[in-house]
Amino acid sequence: MPVITCIDDLKRLHKRRTPKMFYDYCESGSWTEQTFRENCSDFQDIRLRQRVAVDMEGRSLKTEMIGQEVAMPVALAPVGLTGMQRADGEIKAARAAEAAGVPFTLSTMSVCSIEDVAEHTTKPFWFQLYTMKDQDFLRRLIQRAKDARCSALVITLDLQILGQRHKDLKNGLSTPPKLSPAVIADLATKWGWGIEMLRTKRRQFGNIVGHVADIEDTSSLGEWTAQQFDQKLDWAKVATIKEMWGGPVILKGILDPEDARMALKVGADAIVVSNHGGRQQDGAISSIRALEPIMQAVGGDIEVHLDSGIRSGQDVLKAIALGAKGTYIGRAYVHGLGAQGEQGVATALELIRTELDIAMAFTGKRNVTEVDRSCVLVPEGFSGLWA
Numbered sequence: 001m002p003v004i005t006c007i008d009d010l011k012r013l014h015k016r017r018t019p020k021m022f023y024d025y026c027e028s029g030s031w032t033e034q035t036f037r038e039n040c041s042d043f044q045d046i047r048l049r050q051r052v053a054v055d056m057e058g059r060s061l062k063t064e065m066i067g068q069e070v071a072m073p074v075a076l077a078p079v080g081l082t083g084m085q086r087a088d089g090e091i092k093a094a095r096a097a098e099a100a101g102v103p104f105t106l107s108t109m110s111v112c113s114i115e116d117v118a119e120h121t122t123k124p125f126w127f128q129l130y131t132m133k134d135q136d137f138l139r140r141l142i143q144r145a146k147d148a149r150c151s152a153l154v155i156t157l158d159l160q161i162l163g164q165r166h167k168d169l170k171n172g173l174s175t176p177p178k179l180s181p182a183v184i185a186d187l188a189t190k191w192g193w194g195i196e197m198l199r200t201k202r203r204q205f206g207n208i209v210g211h212v213a214d215i216e217d218t219s220s221l222g223e224w225t226a227q228q229f230d231q232k233l234d235w236a237k238v239a240t241i242k243e244m245w246g247g248p249v250i251l252k253g254i255l256d257p258e259d260a261r262m263a264l265k266v267g268a269d270a271i272v273v274s275n276h277g278g279r280q281q282d283g284a285i286s287s288i289r290a291l292e293p294i295m296q297a298v299g300g301d302i303e304v305h306l307d308s309g310i311r312s313g314q315d316v317l318k319a320i321a322l323g324a325k326g327t328y329i330g331r332a333y334v335h336g337l338g339a340q341g342e343q344g345v346a347t348a349l350e351l352i353r354t355e356l357d358i359a360m361a362f363t364g365k366r367n368v369t370e371v372d373r374s375c376v377l378v379p380e381g382f383s384g385l386w387a
C-alpha cells in the first residue's frame with residue numbers, strides 16, 4: 001500500500017486509476033484556468049502566524065454549520081458525476097463524510113440518486129439544487145429532497161450556463177463514456193475502475209433519468225445543461241425556491257459583496273463564497289481573496305462559508321481565520337475517491353483534519369471557534385488590489 005501523506009498523493013493515484021475523461025473533468029477549470037490556479041496559489045500567499053509556549057492540550061475542531069454540529073468546519077461540496085470517478089461514488093463519499101462527522105452535499109447532477117444516497121446513509125445530508133426551466137421537475141426534485149430528509153438546500157447561483165472546459169470537449173465527456181478507440185485504449189489501463197463499474201447499475205444521472213419526460217439523451221452534460229438550466233434565474237426565483245423548500249437554505253457561488261447583500265435580503269441562512277472551483281467565470285478573483293470584502297459587507301448578519309482551492313487543513317485554517325464559519329472541499333475529496341474509493345475519501349478528510357488540528361495548535365489556539373484574524377499574516381492589499 002502506498003504511504004499517503006497529503007492530498008497530492010491521492011491526486012496522483014486518482015490520475016493513475018481513473019479514466020482520463022473523468023480525471024480531466026475533475027482537474028480542470030474554464031478557458032485559461034487562471035481562476036482555477038489562483039484559487040490555490042492565493043492561499044499560498046497567506047502565511048500562518050506561529051505562537052509558542054501556549055498550552056495546546058485538549059484541542060477541539062468541533063463547531064457548527066447552519067446550526068448543525070460538525071466534527072470540523074469542512075463539508076463535502078456538491079460534485080457532479082462523482083459516481084463516474086468510482087462506481088457508486090456519491091454513496092461512498094456520503095458514507096465517509098458521515099463517519100467523519102461532516103456534511104455531505106449531493107449534487108443535482110449526481111450519478112446515485114437522492115433516494116439511493118438516503119438509503120445507504122443514516123444521517124441527513126444536504127442537497128444541491130440547479131434550477132431548471134421545467135418547473136414541474138424542479139418542484140418534484142425539491143419534494144424528493146424533502147422526502148429523503150435532506151437537512152439543507154444548497155442553491156447554486158453561478159451556473160445558469162456552463163463555463164467551457166477545453167478538456168471536456170476534447171475528451172468527449174459523457175455519462176456513461178462513449179466507447180471510442182481512444183476511450184477503449186484508456187479503459188484498458190484502468191481495469192479496476194471498469195470492473196467496479198460493470199458491477200453497479202448506477203451509470204447515469206440518477207436524479208434525472210426516469211424523472212423527466214422529453215429528454216432523449218441525458219448522457220451529455222453540456223447538452224442537458226444548455227437545454228434545461230434556467231438562464232432566467234434571478235433573486236425573485238431564489239426567493240420562490242426558498243419558500244418551496246421551507247428549510248435551511250445555503251446560497252452557493254457568491255463572489256461579490258453586492259450579491260452577498262442580495263443573499264442576505266432574500267433571507268438565506270448562509271452563503272458560500274465560491275467561484276465553482278474556477279470552472280465558471282475564468283478571470284474571476286479567487287474565493288479566498290473575495291472573502292474579506294464579503295465579510296465586511298455581511299459578515300455580522302449571515303453565516304459565511306467558503307470553497308474553491310482548499311487542498312489542506314492549513315487552507316481551511318486560513319479561511320476560518322479570515323471569517324468563514326465553514327468550508328467545503330471539492331477536488332480534495334474526489335481525489336481520495338478516485339484513488340481509493342470510500343477509504344480514500346476517509347483518508348482525505350483525516351489528512352485535512354490532522355493538518356487543521358496541528359496548524360491551529362501552532363497558531364496558539366486550542367479551539368477552532370477561537371480562530372480569528374490574528375492567526376494569519378495577510379499581505380497588504382491582498383483583498384483590495386482590484387476595484
Ligand SMILES: Cc1cc2nc3c(=O)[nH]c(=O)nc-3n(C[C@H](O)[C@H](O)[C@H](O)COP(=O)(O)O)c2cc1C
Binds near residue numbers: 107
Ligand atoms: C468535478 C466537479 C464537479 C462539480 N459539480 C458541481 C455541481 O454539480 N454542483 C455545484 O454546485 N458545484 C459543483 N462543483 C463545484 C464544487 O461544488 C465546488 O464549488 C468546487 O469544487 C470547490 O473547489 P475545489 O475543487 O478547489 O475545492 C463541481 C466541482 C468539480 C471539481
